[in-house]
Amino acid sequence: MSKRPFLGWFASPSILIAFAIAASFLAIVQYSLRAHVPGSLNPGGLTLDNFTTLWKAVYGQAFLNTVLLCFWTALFTLLIGYPLAFAMVRAKSARLRSAILLISLTPLFLGEIVRTYSWMIVLGNRGFVNAVLMQMGLIDRPIDFMFTMTGVVIALVHFTLPIVVVMLAAALSHIDRNLERAATSLGAGRVRVFATVTLPLSIPGIVAATSTAFAWTFSAFATPQMIGGGKVQTISTLVYQVGFASFNFPLAASLSLVGLLFTIAVLAIFNTGIRRLEKIGAH
Amino acid sequence: MSSEIPRNTPQDSRQHPAVQIDGVAKSFSGTVALEPVWLKIRRGEFLTLLGPSGCGKTTLLNLIAGFLEADEGELFINRDLVTQVPPHQREIGIVFQNYALFPHMNVAQNVAYGLRTRRVSKAETAERVREALALVKLEDFADRRPRQLSGGQQQRVALARALVIRPRVLLLDEPFSALDRNLRTAMQVELKEIQSRLGLTTVFVTHDQSEALSMSDRIAVMSRGRIRQIGTPTEIYDQPQSRFVSTFVGDANLFSATLREKTTADAILEVGSTRLTLSTYQVDMPAPGPVTLFVRPEQCVLTDSGKPDAIPATVALSVYQGSYAELHLDCPSAEGGRVMLRVPASQALPAGASVGIALPQRGPAIYAREDDIA
Numbered sequence: 001m002s003k004r005p006f007l008g009w010f011a012s013p014s015i016l017i018a019f020a021i022a023a024s025f026l027a028i029v030q031y032s033l034r035a036h037v038p039g040s041l042n043p044g045g046l047t048l049d050n051f052t053t054l055w056k057a058v059y060g061q062a063f064l065n066t067v068l069l070c071f072w073t074a075l076f077t078l079l080i081g082y083p084l085a086f087a088m089v090r091a092k093s094a095r096l097r098s099a100i101l102l103i104s105l106t107p108l109f110l111g112e113i114v115r116t117y118s119w120m121i122v123l124g125n126r127g128f129v130n131a132v133l134m135q136m137g138l139i140d141r142p143i144d145f146m147f148t149m150t151g152v153v154i155a156l157v158h159f160t161l162p163i164v165v166v167m168l169a170a171a172l173s174h175i176d177r178n179l180e181r182a183a184t185s186l187g188a189g190r191v192r193v194f195a196t197v198t199l200p201l202s203i204p205g206i207v208a209a210t211s212t213a214f215a216w217t218f219s220a221f222a223t224p225q226m227i228g229g230g231k232v233q234t235i236s237t238l239v240y241q242v243g244f245a246s247f248n249f250p251l252a253a254s255l256s257l258v259g260l261l262f263t264i265a266v267l268a269i270f271n272t273g274i275r276r277l278e279k280i281g282a283h
Numbered sequence: 284m285s286s287e288i289p290r291n292t293p294q295d296s297r298q299h300p301a302v303q304i305d306g307v308a309k310s311f312s313g314t315v316a317l318e319p320v321w322l323k324i325r326r327g328e329f330l331t332l333l334g335p336s337g338c339g340k341t342t343l344l345n346l347i348a349g350f351l352e353a354d355e356g357e358l359f360i361n362r363d364l365v366t367q368v369p370p371h372q373r374e375i376g377i378v379f380q381n382y383a384l385f386p387h388m389n390v391a392q393n394v395a396y397g398l399r400t401r402r403v404s405k406a407e408t409a410e411r412v413r414e415a416l417a418l419v420k421l422e423d424f425a426d427r428r429p430r431q432l433s434g435g436q437q438q439r440v441a442l443a444r445a446l447v448i449r450p451r452v453l454l455l456d457e458p459f460s461a462l463d464r465n466l467r468t469a470m471q472v473e474l475k476e477i478q479s480r481l482g483l484t485t486v487f488v489t490h491d492q493s494e495a496l497s498m499s500d501r502i503a504v505m506s507r508g509r510i511r512q513i514g515t516p517t518e519i520y521d522q523p524q525s526r527f528v529s530t531f532v533g534d535a536n537l538f539s540a541t542l543r544e545k546t547t548a549d550a551i552l553e554v555g556s557t558r559l560t561l562s563t564y565q566v567d568m569p570a571p572g573p574v575t576l577f578v579r580p581e582q583c584v585l586t587d588s589g590k591p592d593a594i595p596a597t598v599a600l601s602v603y604q605g606s607y608a609e610l611h612l613d614c615p616s617a618e619g620g621r622v623m624l625r626v627p628a629s630q631a632l633p634a635g636a637s638v639g640i641a642l643p644q645r646g647p648a649i650y651a652r653e654d655d656i657a
Contacts, residue, residue: 178383181350184370185377186397186448196396200387 031253043250050254059238059255066218066234066259069149073156074213077164078206080157085168104165107158112222119155119227120146147231155223160216164209171205172198204277211270218263235259299362301326301484302347302452307356309342316342318508319356324452325500327482329475333495334505335531340488343505344454347486349373360451371400376445380457382437384429390416390440391425397448415447418477435466442474446481453478455487459494471498492532496520504528520579522564526650529577536583537618538576538594542569542649550649552576555616557594561647569651575618578647583624585610585632586639593639596622601631612638 243252349370
């Protein structure tokens with residue numbers, strides 16, 4: 001380090017960021033341990049009441065909702081993202097590859113609000129999807145997407161797709177094509193090559209992408225808030241409600257803290273999974 | 284294992300070829316990778332495709348394997364037309380440069396892979412895997428993961444995996460290039476032993492001329508998408524038919540010369556002011572005019588500088604090599620101005636000494652001056 005002193009200067013912004021994160025985290029921890037004084041924005045004395053309050057059905061339900069939402073979103077994102085990533089990595093035409101990349105990355109370029117609003121238009125009772133289905137006579141009355149879990153999952157899948165596609169594409173592009181060729185020369189057809197070589201070797205990538213999708217969805221706010229419309233409560237919408245509608249900052253803080261710890265726990269579990277797989281030699 | 288694989292007796296070689304390539308060609312988006320090639324590979328033959336990178340040897344290998352589709356031409360394996368047959372039905376064994384062992388399977392599972400795709404029974408699979416591992420001396424490594432093995436061991440597993448399916452042809456794609464020198468020689472000997480014991484038709488791709496010379500029954504020297512010469516290692520080394528082959532395989536001394544006269548067997552040339560009469564083995568000799576004269580270093584003999592049929596030169600550098608010395612000579616008639624000779628270490632000469640280079644009457648070859656270098 002002493003020989004390249006400028007590196008220290010390069011690192012200085014990261015110290016600022018780390019400081020900011022640590023400060024806000026400590027603030028949340030501090031708030032979560034303070035009593036709520038109704039009618040005041042300032043917290044009261046030290047207490048553990050906030051965490052006992054969380055032991056209520058409404059919060060448990062929000063927790064369950066969030067986990068379910070994360071699960072379904074991760075599952076469907078994976079089911080859509082894997083073929084997309086595969087096509088992106090393996091397409092022979094460079095133009096097709098960049099088209100897939102562009103399509104899967106556009107959600108990132110739109111703001112979350114704009115994107116969610118578009119989904120509200122598409123999924124509404126008189127929205128695009130219902131209009132088309134009714135026009136075709138497939139349904140008599142509109143399907144309820146708005147204010148339902150289904151609608152939130154659909155929008156969240158779109159929201160999560162880019163990172164999953166990019167992560168899976170990275171994993172798939174690292175698979176040695178000679179392994180597939182070797183399997184082919186040994187008599188395996190395309191399906192068998194995929195099932196016995198490509199898929200097993202992409203499992204670490206799948207696990208990594210799933211865990212990221214999980215955390216990504218867990219922290220989503222605008223989508224469940226707008227499409228769920230208060231009917232689908234998640235941790236983040238509840239934090240918003242408790243904190244900015246009831247101004248109960250201490251309870252909001254403790255809710256955030258529990259959510260954060262849960263996310264860390266989930267990521268840790270996924271991580272051990274990956275390390276196990278690597279030990280076996282899957283990648 | 285050897286008892287179950289049909290062995291090739293000499294009369295087999297008089298029957299149909301193991302691989303027949305009829306005018307197979309391949310281009311990639313307009314760039315010709317392989318000009319139409321005709322080639323018959325005999326049963327049990329060890330044939331090497333030798334050439335620099337980009338010469339088309341790997342393209343030809345991939346066409347035989349079926350990983351590439353030929354633009355034109357037909358390919359036969361054991362008389363079966365396989366041009367349109369997908370790679371997984373061609374019954375070909377391949378050993379890749381990086382071995383391409385399945386990292387998520389252990390050694391036994393790797394070797395068993397080709398038997399599982401063929402729905403061989405469990406008992407027979409176990410027996411054949413054991414035999415194949417015994418063949419490459421890895422019986423005790425069945426439960427290991429590929430990453431726990433050395434490079435040489437990984438290569439043996441790759442070989443066992445390719446052999447266990449009893450392939451009609453074995454393809455080797457630069458399999459030794461990742462091994463260090465000592466191990467490489469050991470593996471070459473071992474592979475060659477197994478190959479000839481099983482009488483296995485083998486196509487070997489390499490850019491290493493010494494590897495090609497030591498292992499092959501025949502060598503096809505390739506450059507720029509064409510087979511430039513095909514023959515036994517001796518024919519390729521002793522009678523290269525083109526300047527490219529002469530310089531790519533072995534060391535070569537090249538002189539600028541003028542061809543004055545040629546008869547059916549003899550050629551009269553001038554190298555500088557030296558007049559030489561040579562008899563050559565060449566199929567095609569260029570027309571009289573400026574030519575390139577090719578001689579192997581070991582065919583050149585040092586004499587006095589005054590002799591009329593010796594090419595004059597001056598010693599520039601003597602490099603001691605133990606049993607012999609390499610003499611680097613400045614020679615105005617040589618292409619590039621330098622000639623290299625090997626002499627017994629005791630006969631090494633000091634720099635600046637004037638010498639003559641005498642050429643044998645048989646051995647040198649004459650190539651057209653414009654004959655390509657690549």
